[in-house]
Amino acid sequence: MAKVKKRKQETAGIPYIAAASARQFPKPSRQEIVFVGRSNVGKSTLVNALSKRKNLARTSKTPGKTRLVFFYDVSPGLYFVDVPGYGYAKTSGAQQEAFSKVTNEYFDSKRPIALVLLLLDIRRGLGPIDLQMLDYLCHHDMDWQVVLTKADKLSRQAALQAERQVMEAMEELLTDQGIQPHPPLSVSAGLSPLDERMQKLEKRIRERTAGA
Numbered sequence: 001m002a003k004v005k006k007r008k009q010e011t012a013g014i015p016y017i018a019a020a021s022a023r024q025f026p027k028p029s030r031q032e033i034v035f036v037g038r039s040n041v042g043k044s045t046l047v048n049a050l051s052k053r054k055n056l057a058r059t060s061k062t063p064g065k066t067r068l069v070f071f072y073d074v075s076p077g078l079y080f081v082d083v084p085g086y087g088y089a090k091t092s093g094a095q096q097e098a099f100s101k102v103t104n105e106y107f108d109s110k111r112p113i114a115l116v117l118l119l120l121d122i123r124r125g126l127g128p129i130d131l132q133m134l135d136y137l138c139h140h141d142m143d144w145q146v147v148l149t150k151a152d153k154l155s156r157q158a159a160l161q162a163e164r165q166v167m168e169a170m171e172e173l174l175t176d177q178g179i180q181p182h183p184p185l186s187v188s189a190g191l192s193p194l195d196e197r198m199q200k201l202e203k204r205i206r207e208r209t210a211g212a
Contacts, residue, residue, distance in 0.1 A: 014053060015073040022105040026071055028112050031209050032079045036103075036133060037119030039085030042149035046119065046187065047072060047080050050202065069106050078114075078209055081106070086129060107140070115143050115208040122148035122162045122186055126169045134170070138179060145182055145204055146170065151197070152188035159186045 009016055019025050035043040051074050072080040083103045116137055120130055137144045146166060151159045163184050170181040185201050 014051065017071045017073075018068045019071065019102070020068055021102060022109050025069070025106070025109060025111075026079070028110070030077045030079055031112050031114040032071075032081045033205055033209070034081045034083065034106075034113055034116045035119065036083055036116060037085060037149075038121070038127075038129070041085060041119045041121050043082050043085065043119055046117070046147065046149065047082055049187070049198065050205070051080060067102070069102055081111075086133070107136075113142055115145060115205060117145055117147050119147050119149050120166065120184075122151050122159060123153055125162065125166055131169075131173060134173065138174065138177060143208060145201070146184040147201065148184050148186040150188055151186040162186070 009018065017024065017026050035047060037043055051072065067084055069084070070082040072082070074080050083106055086103070118130065118133060118137070120126060126134070134144070134146075148159070148162060148166065154162065163186055166184045167181070170184075174181055182204070185197055185204070187195075187197050187201060
């Protein structure tokens with residue numbers, strides 16, 4: 001059987017691999033921070049912000065465009081992993097199946113996942129499909145953190161209210177499982193790296209990766 005060539009590329013000075021299937025995934029040799037969420041929730045934007053690169057991950061205003069798993073080589077001991085967004089109803093059935101397949105392959109591949117960042121649009125909160133993803137992460141005993149994106153779309157007071165509502169929803173879901181979730185963190189593309197909220201998220205990542 002012919003070997004499947006990995007799609008090694010480089011952008012913003014950082015190498016990455018764009019994988020269409022598990023055969024193209026890199027070897028599980030380093031810790032991975034995984035970005036999951038609905039289509040167009042801002043995963044690529046957050047990858048850029050955390051990597052301190054404006055154009056590392058390609059952003060698009062077209063939901064459902066990303067159909068690959070991206071492994072960004074952000075440090076010798078760490079990958080940022082951006083998986084296809086879910087929940088875009090206008091995507092064709094065949095494309096939806098492809099999204100599900102490569103994402104499922106990723107989570108079924110026993111990757112060295114240090115932390116899963118579950119991104120939610122702060123204006124929408126936890127929807128049914130997000131709750132399914134949260135339940136999946138808990139069922140498989142993965143460490144996760146809810147991140148509320150697009151916080152600049154709300155006032156600070158409204159953002160705090162949204163954080164409380166999401167926290168209450170998570171506690172209601174997880175009480176019976178004996179899980180106490182970390183409070184959600186709200187961020188936006190326009191936040192300075194020195195913003196307290198971005199610093200809290202970076203600290204959470206460092207805690208899980210020992211500063212890798």
